[in-house]
C-alpha cells in the first residue's frame with residue numbers, strides 16, 4: 334500500500350509532503366518494497382502516527398477491571414476507531430486474585446482484528462497512599478511488595494509495563510530498588526513531599542501518574558512531587574487533557590515547563606467514554622457521568638469520559654502547538670514504556686499505525 338501526497342509528520346516534528354510505503358503492516362523505504370500498488374490519496378491531509386494511550390481503564394460500556402475478554406475487545410475496537418492504535422489497559426486497586434483474572438484477559442484479547450493493539454498493562458493500584466486514593470477502593474490498597482508484583486506480572490505473561498507507586502508508603506524505596514529495571518515505576522496517588530519524591534527518582538522511578546491529580550499541589554516553598562518531576566530531566570509526566578481534570582492554562586504551562594519531550598497525554602478514560610450520560614462503574618465503584626464529567630457519589634473525579642484523540646485536540650485548542658500535542662500522544666508515551674522502536678513515529682521499520690487527519694484534526698482514516 335502507498336499513502337500518497339500527504340503531509341507526513343516526521344520524527345523531528347516537521348511535516349513533509351511525501352509518500353508512505355507499507356508492506357506486511359510495516360513502513361518500508363520505497364515503492365519497490367511496498368506490498369502492492371494500492372494507493373490512498375492523502376493530498377491535503379496530515380499523516381500522523383497512530384496514538385498511544387498508556388493509561389485508560391475502559392470505554393464504550395466496558396471496564397478492563399471487569400475481567401471480561403469480550404468487553405476488552407470492544408474497548409480496543411472503539412479505541413482504534415478513534416485513532417488510538419496502541420493501548421495499555423489500566424487496572425484499578427483490587428485484590429490480587431482478581432487482578433490475575435483481569436490481566437489474563439489482556440493476553441486473550443491480544444491480536445483482536447480491527448482493534449487497537451495492547452502494548453502492555455498499566456497497573457495503577459494497589460500500592461497507593463490511602464490519603465490520595467482518588468477513585469480507588471481504600472480496602473484493597475496495600476504496601477508495596479515486589480514479590481506480589483512479580484507474581485501478578487508473571488501471571489500476565491510479563492505484560493505489565495507500568496506500575497503506580499506512592500513513594501511515601503512503607504517499603505516503597507525497597508520496591509523501587511527491586512523492580513525498577515523490570516517495569517516503569519510511575520509515582521502517583523501520593524501525598525509525598527519533595528524530598529521523598531526526589532529520592533524515589535534518584536532510585537529509578539522516572540514517571541508520574543496523572544500529574545497534578547491525586548498529589549500535593551506545587552508550592553513555591555513546598556514543591557512536592559510536581560516540583561521533583563520538573564527538576565528531574567529524565568522524568569516523564571502523564572497529563573489528563575479532557576479539559577476537566579486540569580485547567581487549560583495549567584496544561585499549557587506544563588508543556589512550557591516540561592518541554593516537548595516529557596509530557597505524555599493520557600485519557601484516563603472509564604467505561605462511559607463513547608457513551609451517553611448515566612450511571613457507570615469504575616473498578617467496582619459507582620460513578621455518575623454528566624456532561625462528560627465522571628464522579629463518585631462524594632464528588633471525587635473518577636477518570637475521564639474522553640478518548641486520547643479528543644485529549645490531543647483539546648491540548649491544541651488550549652494553545653499547545655500541533656507538533657507538541659502529537660508528540661505527547663505518540664512518541665512520548667511510546668518512549669515512556671519502551672516501545673518507541675515499534676510505534677510512535679512514521680519511521681521505516683515500525684508498525685504502519687497511521688492516521689489521516691485534516692489540518693483541523695478531523696479524523697478521516699485509521700490505517
Ligand SMILES: [Zn+2]
Nearest residue numbers: 457467543547
Ligand atoms: Zn488515578
